[in-house]
Amino acid sequence: MTMLLLQVGLKGLCVSVFFRRMTRCAALAAAGLALAACGGASVSQPAAPSADAQVVSPPDAVPLPTGDAGVSIVARVNGEVITLEAFQHVLERAEQQQLAIADVSAFQDGVLSMMIEQSLINQAAAQQGIAITDAELDAEVQQSQAAAGSAEAWAAWLASNSFSEADFRSSLRDALITARLRDAITGPAQTEVPAVRARHILVSSQAEAQDLFNQLNAGADFAALAAQFSRDETSRATGGDLGWFTEDELLQPALAYAAFASQPGALVGPVRSELGYHVLQVLERENRPIAPERWPALAQARFNNWLTSAVMHAAVERFLQ
Numbered sequence: 001m002t003m004l005l006l007q008v009g010l011k012g013l014c015v016s017v018f019f020r021r022m023t024r025c026a027a028l029a030a031a032g033l034a035l036a037a038c039g040g041a042s043v044s045q046p047a048a049p050s051a052d053a054q055v056v057s058p059p060d061a062v063p064l065p066t067g068d069a070g071v072s073i074v075a076r077v078n079g080e081v082i083t084l085e086a087f088q089h090v091l092e093r094a095e096q097q098q099l100a101i102a103d104v105s106a107f108q109d110g111v112l113s114m115m116i117e118q119s120l121i122n123q124a125a126a127q128q129g130i131a132i133t134d135a136e137l138d139a140e141v142q143q144s145q146a147a148a149g150s151a152e153a154w155a156a157w158l159a160s161n162s163f164s165e166a167d168f169r170s171s172l173r174d175a176l177i178t179a180r181l182r183d184a185i186t187g188p189a190q191t192e193v194p195a196v197r198a199r200h201i202l203v204s205s206q207a208e209a210q211d212l213f214n215q216l217n218a219g220a221d222f223a224a225l226a227a228q229f230s231r232d233e234t235s236r237a238t239g240g241d242l243g244w245f246t247e248d249e250l251l252q253p254a255l256a257y258a259a260f261a262s263q264p265g266a267l268v269g270p271v272r273s274e275l276g277y278h279v280l281q282v283l284e285r286e287n288r289p290i291a292p293e294r295w296p297a298l299a300q301a302r303f304n305n306w307l308t309s310a311v312m313h314a315a316v317e318r319f320l321q
Contacts, residue, residue, distance in 0.1 A: 064319050075112060076317040077119040082112070087320075090115060092162045112320060118174050120310045125181045132176045140172055185306050186299035189292065194247065196285040198259045199240035200278045201225055202232040209270030209277035216267055222281060231276060244288065248301040253308065255280065 064072040064084060072084035091111050101107045125131070148154035158168060199222060203209050212225055223239025230236035242250075250256040252273040262268045262282050269279035290298065 074318070074320050075116055076315075076319075077116050078123060078315050080119055080123065082115050082119065087112060087115065089162065089167060096161065108320060112318060116314075116316055116318075117307055117311060118178070120307070120314055121178050121181055122174065124310065125177045128181070128184060130177060130180050130184060132173050132180070136176070137169060137173055140176065141169060144168075144172075182299075182303045186302050189295045189299075191289060191292075192287050193290050193298070194260070194285070195244050195288040196259050196282050197244045198242050198280055198282045199223075199226065200232070200235070200242060200255065200280045201230045201240050202276050202278050203229060204231065204276050206270050206272070206277050209279050213267060213269045213279050216279065216281075241283075244284075246290075246298060248298055248305055253305055260285075 064074060067073050067081045067083070071081075073081040074084050074087045075082040091108065094107075094111050095101070098107070145151070145154045148157055157163075158165065163171070201209075201212055201222070203212065208229070212220075212229060215225065216222055226236050226240030230240055232240070235242055245256075247256045247260045250259075252275060254273045255271055255278055258268050258271045258278075258280055259282055262280070264282050264284055267279065267281050270277040271280055272278075
């Protein structure tokens with residue numbers, strides 16, 4: 001079954017969406033915190049790893065390049081380096097949150113992807129003049145310490161989560177910057193948003209999509225072709241109808257962009273996405289009211305789409321093999 005419409009607002013590996021959270025409290029939780037400000041009474045202790053827990057270490061078969069200071073680096077993001085030491089710290093903390101790691105390479109890649117995304121978030125925030133002051137950070141740290149209950153409990157939590165005080169402050173600053181940038185990108189809650197109703201046919205190859213496009217231009221019935229050829233099991237029974245959606249609700253951004261760039265009745269295609277090739281037709285478009293409870297998911301999707309686009313357009317070099 002092919003799923004096109006947004007279901008929960010999160011995608012990809014859990015670790016790769018470490019800082020993609022909708023609310024401020026969830027953003028702080030993404031840094032590994034349980035704060036009183038978010039309704040928690042104490043800083044929770046992680047479960048102890050099982051005796052057969054798998055330990056993940058960065059591969060060392062291929063020598064890593066070094067930065068200006070002679071420090072090994074695992075990635076470069078728009079010229080900004082991610083060091084091996086920083087990667088190892090984040091990797092160790094991520095390991096503690098996993099009961100089992102089925103694919104070590106994929107896990108490492110997910111952690112590095114998260115760090116690359118955070119670098120891009122921090123760069124974008126700096127460009128927009130978004131920053132967290134030391135006073136703001138101090139206040140948040142004090143809340144965390146108070147939630148722990150005692151200095152000893154706080155020190156134990158840091159140690160059990162592989163945080164130094166400096167590491168914790170850095171991760172917390174990242175989470176707060178992410179939340180602030182997200183708010184700047186998504187804007188205030190909206191009561192009405194542009195939406196389209198469209199239908200599509202999904203096939204495996206560009207040649208198939210082009211052939212269907214030609215048939216439709218010649219007068220073939222869209223619903224009949226969708227029922228016969230579309231690989232999207234969720235829509236082919238209804239003639240490829242995707243229903244009403246906003247630009248941020250489709251899990252395939254290329255298809256959403258094509259839909260919102262076309263006028264009702266026009267055929268568009270072939271459109272390539274991660275799923276294959278689409279022939280698309282917008283049936284209607286209008287501004288539609290949005291229920292307040294839907295806005296958080298739409299805003300999260302909008303931020304996710306921004307981050308996906310930022311990764312696609314960034315100059316990223318990855319050196320882990």
